[in-house]
Amino acid sequence: MIGTGISVNSITARRRRHPLARLAVVALALGLLGGGYAAAAPSDSTADAAVASGKADDVAEGRSLFVAHCASCHGLSAEGTSMGPTLVGVGAAAVDFQVSSGRMPAADPSAQAPRKPLGEWVTPEAVRQLAAYVQTLGGGPTIPTKEMVSGGDAAKGGELFRANCIQCHNFVGAGGALTYGKYAPDLNESTPEQIYEAMATGPQAMPVFNDSVVKPENKADIIAYITQVRGQVDPGGFGLGRIGPVTEGLVVWVAGISFMSLAAIWITAKKRKRTSK
Amino acid sequence: MNETPKPIAGTASYLDDRLGAGSFLKRNLRKVFPDHWSFLLGEIALYSFIILLLTGTFLTFWFKPSMGHVEYQGVYEPLKGVMMSEAYASTLHISFEVRGGLLIRQMHHWAALLFVAGMMVHALRVFFTGAYRKPRELNWLIGVLLLTLALAEGLTGYSLPDDLLSGAGLRITEGVAISLPIVGTYITFFLFGGEYPGVDVISRFYTLHILLIPGILLALISAHMVLMWVQKHTQMPGPGRTEHNVVGAPFYPAFMAKAGAYFLFTFACIAGLGTFAQINPIWLFGPYTPADISAGSQPDFYMGFLEGALRLMPAWEINFLGHTLPLSVLIPALVPMGIIMTGLALYPFAEQWITGDRREHHLADRPRNAPVRTSIGMAAVTFYGILWLLGANDEISTHFHIGLYETTIIGRFAIFLGPAIAYWITYRICIGLQRRDQDILSHGVESGVIKRLPHGEYIEVHTPPAEDIAEHMRGKKQIQIVPGDDDKDGIPPKGVRGPIGKLRAKASKFYGTDHVPLDGDGHHDGHADEHAAVGAGDKPRELH
Numbered sequence: 135m136i137g138t139g140i141s142v143n144s145i146t147a148r149r150r151r152h153p154l155a156r157l158a159v160v161a162l163a164l165g166l167l168g169g170g171y172a173a174a175a176p177s178d179s180t181a182d183a184a185v186a187s188g189k190a191d192d193v194a195e196g197r198s199l200f201v202a203h204c205a206s207c208h209g210l211s212a213e214g215t216s217m218g219p220t221l222v223g224v225g226a227a228a229v230d231f232q233v234s235s236g237r238m239p240a241a242d243p244s245a246q247a248p249r250k251p252l253g254e255w256v257t258p259e260a261v262r263q264l265a266a267y268v269q270t271l272g273g274g275p276t277i278p279t280k281e282m283v284s285g286g287d288a289a290k291g292g293e294l295f296r297a298n299c300i301q302c303h304n305f306v307g308a309g310g311a312l313t314y315g316k317y318a319p320d321l322n323e324s325t326p327e328q329i330y331e332a333m334a335t336g337p338q339a340m341p342v343f344n345d346s347v348v349k350p351e352n353k354a355d356i357i358a359y360i361t362q363v364r365g366q367v368d369p370g371g372f373g374l375g376r377i378g379p380v381t382e383g384l385v386v387w388v389a390g391i392s393f394m395s396l397a398a399i400w401i402t403a404k405k406r407k408r409t410s411k
Numbered sequence: 412m413n414e415t416p417k418p419i420a421g422t423a424s425y426l427d428d429r430l431g432a433g434s435f436l437k438r439n440l441r442k443v444f445p446d447h448w449s450f451l452l453g454e455i456a457l458y459s460f461i462i463l464l465l466t467g468t469f470l471t472f473w474f475k476p477s478m479g480h481v482e483y484q485g486v487y488e489p490l491k492g493v494m495m496s497e498a499y500a501s502t503l504h505i506s507f508e509v510r511g512g513l514l515i516r517q518m519h520h521w522a523a524l525l526f527v528a529g530m531m532v533h534a535l536r537v538f539f540t541g542a543y544r545k546p547r548e549l550n551w552l553i554g555v556l557l558l559t560l561a562l563a564e565g566l567t568g569y570s571l572p573d574d575l576l577s578g579a580g581l582r583i584t585e586g587v588a589i590s591l592p593i594v595g596t597y598i599t600f601f602l603f604g605g606e607y608p609g610v611d612v613i614s615r616f617y618t619l620h621i622l623l624i625p626g627i628l629l630a631l632i633s634a635h636m637v638l639m640w641v642q643k644h645t646q647m648p649g650p651g652r653t654e655h656n657v658v659g660a661p662f663y664p665a666f667m668a669k670a671g672a673y674f675l676f677t678f679a680c681i682a683g684l685g686t687f688a689q690i691n692p693i694w695l696f697g698p699y700t701p702a703d704i705s706a707g708s709q710p711d712f713y714m715g716f717l718e719g720a721l722r723l724m725p726a727w728e729i730n731f732l733g734h735t736l737p738l739s740v741l742i743p744a745l746v747p748m749g750i751i752m753t754g755l756a757l758y759p760f761a762e763q764w765i766t767g768d769r770r771e772h773h774l775a776d777r778p779r780n781a782p783v784r785t786s787i788g789m790a791a792v793t794f795y796g797i798l799w800l801l802g803a804n805d806e807i808s809t810h811f812h813i814g815l816y817e818t819t820i821i822g823r824f825a826i827f828l829g830p831a832i833a834y835w836i837t838y839r840i841c842i843g844l845q846r847r848d849q850d851i852l853s854h855g856v857e858s859g860v861i862k863r864l865p866h867g868e869y870i871e872v873h874t875p876p877a878e879d880i881a882e883h884m885r886g887k888k889q890i891q892i893v894p895g896d897d898d899k900d901g902i903p904p905k906g907v908r909g910p911i912g913k914l915r916a917k918a919s920k921f922y923g924t925d926h927v928p929l930d931g932d933g934h935h936d937g938h939a940d941e942h943a944a945v946g947a948g949d950k951p952r953e954l955h
Contacts (some may be wrong), residue, residue: 313807
């Protein structure tokens with residue numbers, strides 16, 4: 135998805151980019167310590183699982199990334215500050231959604247963090263590690279697998295999409311306005327995983343559609359509808375942004391009436407030659 | 412060779428003897444039409460209407476105006492197996508399976524938009540040139556009626572496919588109907604045949620849309636054309652043009668060729684839009700269920716001003732003896748429509764009353780020469796435009812990153828301030844343009860030749876304006892003012908007595924006073940060189 139083409143391992147990459155960042159060194163030390171502690175002291179099942187699957191290193195790496203990029207707002211142990219909420223219990227899915235879409239780290243504390251180009255450190259690997267770390271803090275929704283976001287029934291998904299999503303995101307997911315500077319973003323740039331994660335975690339102004347509200351297979355249906363419709367070639371010509379009558383009205387006035395006025399001017403400009411009497 | 416072949420001559424005289432076609436054509440084919448590009452704008456609506464009739468007929472062959480529930484089994488994958496009304500399913504069928512169906516559907520919809528837009532620009536032309544004045548007031552009323560009916564025709568039309576977007580509009584229609592005091596509930600139940608949405612509304616709208624309203628439209632358009640034909644078209648002032656003649660080209664062949672060409676242009680415009688620009692993609696909206704609603708739901712553009720009014724309106728309501736009067740729906744639904752349509756309908760009569768002008772007018776006004784009318788018109792356009800713009804406030808908010816509430820708050824101020832500002836600006840522009848005309852008439856136009864006078868002064872030589880342009884400018888006619896001054900005994904003249912009469916006299920003075928009178932023929936010659944010697948004129952120019 136992110137395709138940075140960096141082949142060196144993440145530690146080297148990070149060190150190269152922050153050679154003088156003392157904080158990073160401290161973070162690394164702390165991260166190793168914390169990771170080491172997590173590995174050494176099997177306290178809860180999440181940590182157990184992490185150890186069992188050999189992901190303890192990921193957690194440590196994630197923690198150091200967290201300290202470097204997230205802690206200034208979310209607190210050094212993700213407890214939350216006045217600038218940002220606690221991340222205990224938000225789950226890996228929330229991290230993957232926010233970071234892989236560029237929303238986090240936030241550029242400025244406005245009403246809503248917009249999707250933006252990813253920072254250089256944001257590789258799939260780094261996101262995975264960061265997510266693994268946050269997951270250890272208190273569980274929460276996990277990152278969906280490829281199978282979970284594919285193979286849905288688009289028609290069924292369409293019905294669910296219309297019932298649950300379009301009142302904010304518009305009928306083709308083109309996005310819509312919300313109050314106080316917030317908005318429902320355009321879904322057409324979101325990856326299937328991000329759509330799934332958004333439903334599972336309810337980022338920013340969005341409500342949570344957990345598995346008891348929208349079942350996992352229905353989430354796949356919705357994703358199938360969104361991806362299928364956005365992949366369509368508009369059969370009627372230019373889609374005009376697919377936002378309905380506003381652009382259509384604009385076109386009929388700007389193109390239609392202008393064209394007809396020019397035609398009228400051209401036709402009446404052709405004066406008949408005065409015939410001799 | 413010059414003789415007409417017998418079969419043609421025989422048939423022609425047979426018909427002529429029975430229908431009187433020959434003399435009718437002889438009388439009418441040479442009918443003269445004045446030439447000005449803006450006189451063609453109404454034809455956009457006329458030709459769009461013809462295209463609407465043709466494409467609409469095509470659509471009726473496959474459209475099923477029924478709210479019966481069916482499972483979709485057509486070719487559009489993302490809706491396969493979804494339950495929907497037959498109306499929606501048949502519209503999908505037209506769009507995806509009927510050959511040429513989507514093109515015709517899109518042309519029908521674009522033609523509808525162009526129809527209303529054409530009526531609007533035509534109405535603006537008629538208004539700003541004062542072409543609604545006697546003897547054309549009734550034709551103006553027909554026009555206002557046509558515009559109103561076109562809105563109803565549009566609403567019933569875009570509701571027919573029973574898609575989610577139009578369903579939102581239908582829901583608002585129901586909300587407006589039910590908000591009417593006392594009769595609201597009855598009207599709603601009558602319209603929908605019971606509780607919303609019921610099972611009748613699509614078939615009822617269908618009858619209204621394809622039979623009743625187009626029938627009335629057709630009759631009124633015919634009446635509009637016949638009246639125009641009989642009363643003759645107004646013309647812009649110019650050389651040789653008077654209140655008693657029409658200068659232009661005869662209907663046959665010149666005007667007919669132009670009108671025919673203009674029909675083809677209209678057709679090209681609609682076919683081009685239908686081919687290249689997607690309109691009303693109902694498959695993206697999904698079938699209507701009252702439970703679903705989409706962000707960015709907007710009506711077609713001509714309903715946008717009502718949508719905007721609804722969005723601007725504060726949530727006011729009155730509860731009285733257990734009855735609710737929802738002002739937040741009633742006011743936006745009725746007041747802007749009332750101001751605009753009633754205002755349009757009454758304007759010719761109000762103007763007549765204020766000016767006391769009962770003369771016939773066949774020469775059109777240049778908008779600058781009736782500054783108060785033009786300014787009132789621009790204020791109304793601004794009022795309409797702000798409402799229209801605010802109907803899209805959520806799209807503006809999303810795409811231009813302006814807060815949604817900010818757009819509403821700005822709109823609430825702008826709807827009162829905007830028309831006032833537009834009035835003032837337009838008035839100043841009109842006066843400025845009048846001064847420019849007067850300047851050109853009395854001092855000529857700059858020739859670009861600089862001349863040095865014997866005593867050393869440099870002047871630019873002004874040349875008289877081209878004769879046709881000068882005539883065009885000289886076509887300015889005084890707006891009549893009701894005599895309002897008291898006579899020597901201090902008694903005001905008849906018609907302006909009493910408080911209403913005084914108001915009338917005041918309004919008349921305000922409406923008709925010419926602040927920039929043309930200088931007339933006073934110094935027509937003699938200032939080819941000696942521009943500096945020509946004063947500002949004999950009459951003092953009063954400006955405020």
